[in-house]
Amino acid sequence: MLVALLPGDGIGPEIIAEARRVLEALDLGLGFEEAPVGGSAYKAQGHPLPPRTLDLARRADAILFGAVGDPDCDRLERHLRPEQAILGLRKELGLFANLRPARLFDELLDASALRPEVIRGTDLVIVRELNGDVYFGEKAMRTTADGLREGYDVMSYNEAEVRRIARVGFETARARGGRLCSVDKANVLETSQLWRDVVTEVAAEYPDVALSHMLVDSAAMQLVRDPRQFDVIVTGNLFGDILSDQASMCVGSIGLLPSAALNDAQKGLYEPIHGSAPDIAGQGKANPLATILSAAMMLRYSLAMPEPADRIEAAVAKALAGGARTADLGGTLTAARMTDAVLAAL
Amino acid sequence: MLVALLPGDGIGPEIIAEARRVLEALDLGLGFEEAPVGGSAYKAQGHPLPPRTLDLARRADAILFGAVGDPDCDRLERHLRPEQAILGLRKELGLFANLRPARLFDELLDASALRPEVIRGTDLVIVRELNGDVYFGEKAMRTTADGLREGYDVMSYNEAEVRRIARVGFETARARGGRLCSVDKANVLETSQLWRDVVTEVAAEYPDVALSHMLVDSAAMQLVRDPRQFDVIVTGNLFGDILSDQASMCVGSIGLLPSAALNDAQKGLYEPIHGSAPDIAGQGKANPLATILSAAMMLRYSLAMPEPADRIEAAVAKALAGGARTADLGGTLTAARMTDAVLAAL
Ligand SMILES: CC(C)[C@H](C(=O)O)[C@@H](O)C(=O)O
Ligand SMILES: CC(C)[C@H](C(=O)O)[C@@H](O)C(=O)O
Numbered sequence: 077m078l079v080a081l082l083p084g085d086g087i088g089p090e091i092i093a094e095a096r097r098v099l100e101a102l103d104l105g106l107g108f109e110e111a112p113v114g115g116s117a118y119k120a121q122g123h124p125l126p127p128r129t130l131d132l133a134r135r136a137d138a139i140l141f142g143a144v145g146d147p148d149c150d151r152l153e154r155h156l157r158p159e160q161a162i163l164g165l166r167k168e169l170g171l172f173a174n175l176r177p178a179r180l181f182d183e184l185l186d187a188s189a190l191r192p193e194v195i196r197g198t199d200l201v202i203v204r205e206l207n208g209d210v211y212f213g214e215k216a217m218r219t220t221a222d223g224l225r226e227g228y229d230v231m232s233y234n235e236a237e238v239r240r241i242a243r244v245g246f247e248t249a250r251a252r253g254g255r256l257c258s259v260d261k262a263n264v265l266e267t268s269q270l271w272r273d274v275v276t277e278v279a280a281e282y283p284d285v286a287l288s289h290m291l292v293d294s295a296a297m298q299l300v301r302d303p304r305q306f307d308v309i310v311t312g313n314l315f316g317d318i319l320s321d322q323a324s325m326c327v328g329s330i331g332l333l334p335s336a337a338l339n340d341a342q343k344g345l346y347e348p349i350h351g352s353a354p355d356i357a358g359q360g361k362a363n364p365l366a367t368i369l370s371a372a373m374m375l376r377y378s379l380a381m382p383e384p385a386d387r388i389e390a391a392v393a394k395a396l397a398g399g400a401r402t403a404d405l406g407g408t409l410t411a412a413r414m415t416d417a418v419l420a421a422l
Numbered sequence: 423m424l425v426a427l428l429p430g431d432g433i434g435p436e437i438i439a440e441a442r443r444v445l446e447a448l449d450l451g452l453g454f455e456e457a458p459v460g461g462s463a464y465k466a467q468g469h470p471l472p473p474r475t476l477d478l479a480r481r482a483d484a485i486l487f488g489a490v491g492d493p494d495c496d497r498l499e500r501h502l503r504p505e506q507a508i509l510g511l512r513k514e515l516g517l518f519a520n521l522r523p524a525r526l527f528d529e530l531l532d533a534s535a536l537r538p539e540v541i542r543g544t545d546l547v548i549v550r551e552l553n554g555d556v557y558f559g560e561k562a563m564r565t566t567a568d569g570l571r572e573g574y575d576v577m578s579y580n581e582a583e584v585r586r587i588a589r590v591g592f593e594t595a596r597a598r599g600g601r602l603c604s605v606d607k608a609n610v611l612e613t614s615q616l617w618r619d620v621v622t623e624v625a626a627e628y629p630d631v632a633l634s635h636m637l638v639d640s641a642a643m644q645l646v647r648d649p650r651q652f653d654v655i656v657t658g659n660l661f662g663d664i665l666s667d668q669a670s671m672c673v674g675s676i677g678l679l680p681s682a683a684l685n686d687a688q689k690g691l692y693e694p695i696h697g698s699a700p701d702i703a704g705q706g707k708a709n710p711l712a713t714i715l716s717a718a719m720m721l722r723y724s725l726a727m728p729e730p731a732d733r734i735e736a737a738v739a740k741a742l743a744g745g746a747r748t749a750d751l752g753g754t755l756t757a758a759r760m761t762d763a764v765l766a767a768l
Contacts (some may be wrong), residue, residue, distance in 0.1 A: 145609075159609045189647050194535040210556070210577055215612040226580040227616030231556055234572040261660075263491075263505045266561040270573030293667040300646060300671035301535050314607075318664060321639040325646035 077379055078107045080136035082129065084114040085158055086352025087362035088142025094364035094415040095140060095371045101419055102384045104375075109136070113165075114158035114352070115146025124149075124161040133165055133345075138378035140371055141165075141347035147354055162347075166206050171337035171345050172237075173244045174204040175373070176320040178303075180327040183396040187328035187405050190300070195326055200306040202323060203248055204316025205241040206337055208233050209267070211313045231267050233312065238274040240340070245275075245310030246282040253307035255286045259295045259315055271312060292319070299323055320349060331363030331404040334370035336377050344378040346370040360410040363402040365392055368418060387422060394421035423725055424453045426482035428475065430460040431504055432698025433708035434488025440710035440761040441486060441717045447765055448730045450721075455482070459511075460504035460698070461492025470495075470507040479511055479691075484724035486717055487511075487693035493700055508693075512552050517683035517691050518583070519590040520550040520662065521719070524649075524669040524679060529742040533674035533751050536646070541672055546652040548669060549594055550662025551587040552683055554579050555613070557659045577613050579658065584620040586686070591621075591656030592628040599653035601632045605641045605661055617658060638665070645669055666695060677709030677750040680716035682723050690724040692716040706756040709748040711738055714764060733768060740767035 081096060083089040099106060111117075111129040118124045124144070133139050144158040154160070165171065180188075180198040188195050213230030220226050242258070249256040258275045260268035272289055279287045290298065292315045298305060299319060303326040311319060324330040330350045338344045348366030356362060369392060376385035400417035401407020409417070427442060429435040445452060457463075457475040464470045470490070479485050490504040500506070511517065526534075526544040534541055559576030566572050588604070595602040604621045606614035618635055625633045636644065638661045644651060645665060649672040657665060670676040676696045684690045694712030702708060715738060722731035746763035747753020755763070 154612075154615075157609065163610070189537060189540040190535050191537055211610055217612050217616060220580050224580040224582055225616055225620075226578055227611070227613035228576065228578040229611045229613050230574065231577055232572055232574040234566050234570040236570055261663075263503065264509070264557055265573070265575045266500075266563050267573035267575050269500075270563060270571055274571075293663045296642065296664045296668035297671050297676060300668060315664075317607075317639045318642045318661075322642035322646060322668065325643050330643060 077105070077137045078109060078135065079374070080132045080139040081108055081110040082113040082133070082139060082141045083110065084142040084144040084161070084352060085116050085146045086143055086354045086357040088114070088144070088352055090360060090362050090411050091348065091364045091367040092140060092142045094411050095367040097415055098368050098388060098418060099371055101422060102387070104381060104384060113141070113161045114144030115149045117161065118149060118152070118156055118158065124156060124158050125164045130164070130168060133169060138343065138374045139165070139345040140374060141345050142367065143348065143350065143352035145352035145354070163211065165345055166337055167212060169343065169345065170207065170339040172205060172207040173241060173338045174206040174316065175248070175336045175338070176202040176204060176333065176349060178202065178320070178323040178327045178333060181332070181393055181396050183393070184328040184405065188326060190326055195303060198303045198326055200303065200323065201248055201252065201308050202316055202320045203241065203245045203308060203310040204320060205237065205312050208237045209313035231265070233267050233271055235270065235274050238271050239278055242275045242278040242310060245308055246278060246285050249285045249308040250282060254284060255307035257288045257290055257306055257309050259290050259292050259309055259311040259319065261292050262289070263291060275310070295319060296322060299326060324349060329363065329404045330366070331402065332365050332369070334366050334373050336370070336373045338377060342378055344374065346374040360412060361403050362411050363404050364411045364415050368392060368415070391418045391421035423451070423483045424455060424481065425720070426478045426485045427454055427456040428459040428479070428485060428487045429456065430488040430490040430507070430698060431462050431492045432489055432700045432703040434460070434490070434698055436706065436708050436757050437694065437710045437713040438486060438488045440757050441713040443761055444714050444734060444764060445717055447768060448733070450727060450730055459487070459507045460490030461495045463507065464495060464498070464502055464504065470502060470504050471510045476510070476514060479515060484689065484720045485511070485691040486720060487691050488713065489694065489696065489698035491698035491700070509557065511691055512683055513558060515689065515691065516553065516685040518551060518553040519587060519684045520552040521594070521682045521684070522548040522550060522666040522679065522695060524548065524673045526673045527678070527739055527742050529739070530674040530751065534672060536672055541649060544649045544672055546649065546669065547594055547598065547654050548662055548666045549587065549591045549654060549656040550666060551583065551658050554583045555659035577611070579613050579617055581616065581620050584617050585624055588621045588624040588656060591654055592624060592631050595631045595654040596628060600630060601653035603634045603636050603652055603655050605636050605638050605655055605657040605665065607638050608635070609637060621656070641665060642668060645672060670695060675709065675750045676712070677748065678711050678715070680712050680719050682716070682719045684723060688724055690720060692720040706758060707749050708757050709750050710757045710761050714738060714761070737764045737767035
């Protein structure tokens with residue numbers, strides 16, 4: 077099995093190196109091939125997603141991705157910016173289903189800004205659509221009839237796009253607590269009205285799953301007020317972006333949250349939900365756990381290796397229980413020492 | 423001075439009645455005129471914003487608005503739904519600047535889902551644009567070339583729209599802590615790129631205000647992690663909708679948060695940021711404080727009566743300090759008894 081390693085920018089290379097150590101320690105017979113992506117790829121090769129990188133991503137059985145984002149590149153034309161690499165990979169490989177679990181490790185009850193009694197036992201998954209919405213509609217900087225600059229982006233979903241992500245939501249809920257909350261802004265947006273209509277139609281195929289609908293403003297509130305009310309949330313690309321970052325705070329640190337982006341053949345790209353954190357890059361301070369847990373998701377979903385996936389997750393929990401803490405969790409461990417703690421617990 | 427009272431749906435009539443009692447107790451010589459709006463107006467007169475209601479809103483010096491939203495009306499054609507009333511008023515009266523303060527009453531340190539040490543001293547204002555964005559662009563339910571249903575909404579801002587709300591943001595920051603954080607999604611949206619460019623241009627007029635930019639996903643996270651880092655946030659219509667509901671949870675209850683929607687002549691519509699709460703309507707349980715505090719904002723911003731505004735705010739703080747609590751704050755007071763506590767403290 078071939079794993080593509082795409083470290084990217086900022087702390088990306090550091091955390092990918094740590095995750096690779098964990099995968100290698102498990103001796104699973106995986107092959108690794110690395111390629112540049114993001115701002116560093118632009119600087120080296122003139123494009124954030126060079127053809128050879130895309131080719132590797134296509135050839136590989138799964139992709140482990142670090143992070144992209146580089147302040148030096150903010151003023152480039154949009155199609156050359158680092159973010160285009162991840163957006164391009166998601167689109168080119170048809171990775172439409174983004175799974176973003178947010179589970180509280182009991183050991184980190186005190187690391188969250190929320191009260192322990194509010195978050196104890198939080199265990200939810202956000203299923204975010206990743207190939208449509210205002211992310212991929214027509215967009216332009218244009219001039220109005222009055223000669224004013226205007227920014228413009230089209231938001232849309234068609235019923236086929238909603239149906240396939242809704243099914244992932246229902247399947248995920250069926251395999252867990254049996255409750256699916258669909259989040260939209262149907263009181264204002266036609267895109268959301270279609271979303272709500274189609275999710276409601278698909279519900280007929282899943283009589284065993286309890287479906288509810290929530291407006292996105294309410295959901296943002298409820299995720300703070302009482303995150304435990306949620307089992308699975310299914311939502312569009314933009315709302316999923318916002319809510320999953322927010323949810324990460326309910327479980328302690330964004331440095332802990334892995335994610336999977338899957339296509340309909342279960343091929344996947346795995347990445348921590350945090351960004352490239354240029355402010356701490358190169359200092360060895362980054363928390364590698366979100367990437368290590370992303371590697372576990374990769375083993376489970378794309379490489380059909382659920383056992384080593386369980387082992388990694390158990391080792392992370394054990395390392396945390398043993399007191400291992402990086403700076404974002406209030407501790408002093410470097411990324412390498414945190415990984416050592418995971419390896420020791422394997 | 424004429425105040426238009428638009429109670430609306432659900433708990434709207436109850437909370438407007440309580441706010442009116444407070445205004446009348448102050449004996450300010452205000453005249454009041456009431457008109458139906460929202461689902462109840464649709465049921466009575468066939469339209470959520472009847473012409474006579476819009477006419478009253480135009481004639482009045484200020485508008486005190488309850489809430490709209492009625493599950494009975496969810497399947498009506500969009501232009502007949504309750505929400506169109508508030509969207510119509512905002513647009514028809516040019517109410518483009520939405521001020522949503524979120525200040526923690528020390529007495530409610532324990533009512534929030536966030537830890538006291540995280541929220542103590544939180545005092546921020548969200549300045550939300552209210553006349554543009556994906557709320558008011560072209561929208562449609564259409565059919566794709568393949569015969570699929572598709573929902574569609576155009577997001578856009580032009581430079582004039584961004585400039586005028588940016589100025590409100592800078593002015594608000596100048597009158598407070600001097601820090602403005604502009605929130606967008608410039609790494610994906612052209613609308614946001616224009617937003618960021620124009621806000622940066624306007625900053626030149628306000629050298630005394632410290633401007634920063636934050637992506638909306640980050641902002642959703644930071645509002646939970648450390649809400650005290652913010653002084654004034656300026657953002658578009660959609661992101662402001664989400665972030666302001668979220669921020670309400672940082673200060674205890676959405677039942678406490680007032681808002682103002684102003685046009686360029688300081689004419690305003692004042693409303694609690696919570697909704698019509700149909701589940702508790704008619705039971706006298708609603709928290710009237712957000713509406714009472716909205717009335718205070720109305721006195722200050724549109725009626726040039728800062729003194730009685732201060733008195734109302736002080737009375738609310740005193741009532742809370744005295745232990746007055748409605749159900750949403752963990753207490754047992756009815757709306758009427760909560761208002762009595764405020765009146766006693768006036
Ligand atoms: C980098 C950016 C384009 C991306 C997104 O908005 O999807 C990121 O925030 C994420 O959530 O993966
Ligand atoms: C009722 C709805 C249209 C409205 C909005 O989205 O603006 C509400 O959520 C608000 O924030 O005032």
